[in-house]
Amino acid sequence: MAISLTVNGRPRLLDLEPDTPLLWALRDALGLTGTKFGCGIAACGACTVHVDGQPMRSCSVPVVAVEGASVTTIEGLAPEGSLHPVQQAWIDHQVPQCGYCQSGMIMAVSALLAAEPHPTDAKVDEAITNICRCGTFARVRRAIQALARTE
Amino acid sequence: MGKWTRRAFIGTGTLVGGGFVLGVVGAAFSPSRHGVVSDDAESKGELNTWITVTPDNMVTILVPHCEMGQGAQQALAMMAAEEMDADWSMVRVKEAPALDAYANGYVARAVGGESIPGVLGRAFDYGTYRLVRWYGLQPTGGSMSVRTTGRFGMTVAGAAAREMLVAAAAERFGATPSELTVSRSQVHHAGSGKSATFGELAAAAAKQSVPSSPALKSGDTYTIRRTAPPRPDIPSKVNGQAIYGIDFTLPGMLYAAVEIAPVYGGKLVSVDTAPAESMPGVKGVVKLEEAVAVVADSYWRARTALANLEPTFDDAGHGGVSSQTIFAAFDQALGAPPEMPKDAATVITADYQVPFLAHATMEPMACTVRVDGSGAEVWAGTQDPLNARATAASALGLNARQVAVTNLLVGGGFGRKLPFSLDFIGLGARIAKAMSPAPVKMIWSRETDMQHGYYRPAGMARFAGALGGDGKPLAVACHYAGGGDGESVFMPYTIADKRADAKDAKHPIRTGAWRSVLNSQHGFFKEAFIDELAYAAKADPYTFRLNLLSEEPRFRAVLERVAAMADWKSPLPPREGRGISLVESFGSIVGQVAHVSVSPDGALRVKHVYAAVDCGDVVNTDAATAQVEGGIIFGLSAAMKGEITIAGGRVVESNFHDHEMIHLSDAPQITVEFIHSGHALGGLGEPGVPPVASAVTNAIFAATGIRIRRLPIKNQALRSAAAST
Numbered sequence: 062m063a064i065s066l067t068v069n070g071r072p073r074l075l076d077l078e079p080d081t082p083l084l085w086a087l088r089d090a091l092g093l094t095g096t097k098f099g100c101g102i103a104a105c106g107a108c109t110v111h112v113d114g115q116p117m118r119s120c121s122v123p124v125v126a127v128e129g130a131s132v133t134t135i136e137g138l139a140p141e142g143s144l145h146p147v148q149q150a151w152i153d154h155q156v157p158q159c160g161y162c163q164s165g166m167i168m169a170v171s172a173l174l175a176a177e178p179h180p181t182d183a184k185v186d187e188a189i190t191n192i193c194r195c196g197t198f199a200r201v202r203r204a205i206q207a208l209a210r211t212e
Numbered sequence: 213m214g215k216w217t218r219r220a221f222i223g224t225g226t227l228v229g230g231g232f233v234l235g236v237v238g239a240a241f242s243p244s245r246h247g248v249v250s251d252d253a254e255s256k257g258e259l260n261t262w263i264t265v266t267p268d269n270m271v272t273i274l275v276p277h278c279e280m281g282q283g284a285q286q287a288l289a290m291m292a293a294e295e296m297d298a299d300w301s302m303v304r305v306k307e308a309p310a311l312d313a314y315a316n317g318y319v320a321r322a323v324g325g326e327s328i329p330g331v332l333g334r335a336f337d338y339g340t341y342r343l344v345r346w347y348g349l350q351p352t353g354g355s356m357s358v359r360t361t362g363r364f365g366m367t368v369a370g371a372a373a374r375e376m377l378v379a380a381a382a383e384r385f386g387a388t389p390s391e392l393t394v395s396r397s398q399v400h401h402a403g404s405g406k407s408a409t410f411g412e413l414a415a416a417a418a419k420q421s422v423p424s425s426p427a428l429k430s431g432d433t434y435t436i437r438r439t440a441p442p443r444p445d446i447p448s449k450v451n452g453q454a455i456y457g458i459d460f461t462l463p464g465m466l467y468a469a470v471e472i473a474p475v476y477g478g479k480l481v482s483v484d485t486a487p488a489e490s491m492p493g494v495k496g497v498v499k500l501e502e503a504v505a506v507v508a509d510s511y512w513r514a515r516t517a518l519a520n521l522e523p524t525f526d527d528a529g530h531g532g533v534s535s536q537t538i539f540a541a542f543d544q545a546l547g548a549p550p551e552m553p554k555d556a557a558t559v560i561t562a563d564y565q566v567p568f569l570a571h572a573t574m575e576p577m578a579c580t581v582r583v584d585g586s587g588a589e590v591w592a593g594t595q596d597p598l599n600a601r602a603t604a605a606s607a608l609g610l611n612a613r614q615v616a617v618t619n620l621l622v623g624g625g626f627g628r629k630l631p632f633s634l635d636f637i638g639l640g641a642r643i644a645k646a647m648s649p650a651p652v653k654m655i656w657s658r659e660t661d662m663q664h665g666y667y668r669p670a671g672m673a674r675f676a677g678a679l680g681g682d683g684k685p686l687a688v689a690c691h692y693a694g695g696g697d698g699e700s701v702f703m704p705y706t707i708a709d710k711r712a713d714a715k716d717a718k719h720p721i722r723t724g725a726w727r728s729v730l731n732s733q734h735g736f737f738k739e740a741f742i743d744e745l746a747y748a749a750k751a752d753p754y755t756f757r758l759n760l761l762s763e764e765p766r767f768r769a770v771l772e773r774v775a776a777m778a779d780w781k782s783p784l785p786p787r788e789g790r791g792i793s794l795v796e797s798f799g800s801i802v803g804q805v806a807h808v809s810v811s812p813d814g815a816l817r818v819k820h821v822y823a824a825v826d827c828g829d830v831v832n833t834d835a836a837t838a839q840v841e842g843g844i845i846f847g848l849s850a851a852m853k854g855e856i857t858i859a860g861g862r863v864v865e866s867n868f869h870d871h872e873m874i875h876l877s878d879a880p881q882i883t884v885e886f887i888h889s890g891h892a893l894g895g896l897g898e899p900g901v902p903p904v905a906s907a908v909t910n911a912i913f914a915a916t917g918i919r920i921r922r923l924p925i926k927n928q929a930l931r932s933a934a935a936s937t
Contacts (some may be wrong), residue, residue, distance in 0.1 A: 078516075085512040099890075138451075152447060155446060160446070
């Protein structure tokens, strides 16, 4: 089935079974391996992308459901050669350890801050449910608090 | 000309273009070699080069350890660069290739490394090197990279490089080495005002004689090691560019999804492959002894086709094994509680129990293998690429030298990807052989990953403790089942009669090293029991421990520090409590205090965890802090929620919905302080884990009077009897 959508600002045409998860369309059909596979049941958040600006767990979004939509992955979060403020904060606070969960974490956090630039800690806890096995939560929280304090 | 000598354990050579290469151990014992070394000597395995200085004044340091977020590569480069007095901004760090020359035996120094003097040390290192080179080992684990490879290898290599660069400068300036100083990749002669960069001196340095025992810097002159430079692997981890094992791709690559016999040791009995063969994109169905794999032109197509199969597997005769039978066998093996002195005023006993745990690395097991007529290539993220090579070779019936392994970033290790637990590499290789010559990337689903682990062993311990009339402990003893060793059962407390006896109770569940290994069970058992003994003595748990540490000043200092950090004695509101725990593992002493609150309906909130760490000295202070923070979260997740259960011989849990992990909302504030005791370097990857479970359960007792002896905490009722209070 031919499915057309925009990915990181580029129009793409995918010829895939309609129930193919967006995650695997991105990784295998489009070679965008920045979005990660962690669980396949939307429990971990490693696969988080933006669909029309909203954070979604792409392992559980069939590609047919994003026909005509605009998808942003970690590779397209910031224009080439620049960093999104969340990415910069992640470097400033040395957040990642193994880093495997961090694409999804950054996509979830950037979506939250776009919707709510100054979230309370409680709101952050509710919105950011990504799993991190290396245990970077203390730094994730510090980085978000620093971002939330800026204009 | 370069010199390789039989006596020195450091060898050097000159690179084409005038660079200077320095190796440690290994290749130094090849027959004397003179001459120029080509740029690709490393990749040909002709040279065990750890440090390269090139005419452009760049220092490149090759580190024989993987990067899994612990920052070992950078830390070891910092240690070498420190000894060289290199300009850190002119230092590049790379992972050493998976070649025999880079087999790494320094980890053997973790066993008694301190006590091996000088020349014997070199012989020990050489002997170990030959052994690991023969076996093919290049492990990262056991919290050993900094305290063994770094301490016994990298620092020496750096110091040797420095002496040879200084010697070259001395000749050039017509001075003696003692008149020269080194800083930021330059050698200076104050007397004449002359100076030269490492790059300018490199070719001449390679001709110097190799110092067999170069002098190491003293800590008070460190300018690099105790700083916190940003980690070089982080930028690619925030922009999607980092390539983990699961991300590797090749033109023409196929993808495999696999289903493995659910009971460990079980075999594939039968499967009708037709339902998969006709599915879109499927290139083949591979039947193996213990598994069936579908290979297709995309992972999703492979996985979808696999779901159409109905393989039958046998259960290796273990169909009657369950968590119930395993713990019942433990209970039986433990027998009666240990004997206590007859004249004790008070005797208490307690049983503790912990479950199997999965590593649950965020990156599920995955690897790409290409097999053709001449051999095989493997791309994966592992904690030992040489053992990955041996594993693949064995699976393919090849000689190890016919297999080339490229190690990629590791999306979480925690011990799952250690040597001898690289089952997925062997499986991926066998699938690729069936599809030869196409490269095949095998990806495990989370379900397969969760159910085919090398689990942290379940364990049970039966303790008894005796107090004298004065409230001082006379004896503490335990029987334990599920694993333990001298380090894990050790208690630093001065108690006349301390015993720990292993009781055997076998089971067929595959186990392995899970972050902090046996300390993850015994850190909970022993520090929970000491806490109970303190309360039996009507003593404050901190004071009770402190009074038993007069003979262990390092432990005492750590305990005092963490109590001060946590403001131990300050009053807390009702339903809040603090618990303390003190555990040494992998050469580091860690004290933790957990501050928790428990609501009337039993909701636990871990508010703050304080950790005081004596690991001797700290390399990269920020990365070191991150390791302790990470260990605390890892241990806390297990303590609160982690549980792998067995039924019908197989693992019950399959994904994160039933093997739960904690989230950001569960994460406490964490405060870490290091005590620079100046003792031998201790590890940091694991020591943050063992104390946290008991710190939290001890805190829960202080807050509620409820004593938890079985983990995970989520299975225990914390609801208070009078919920209205």
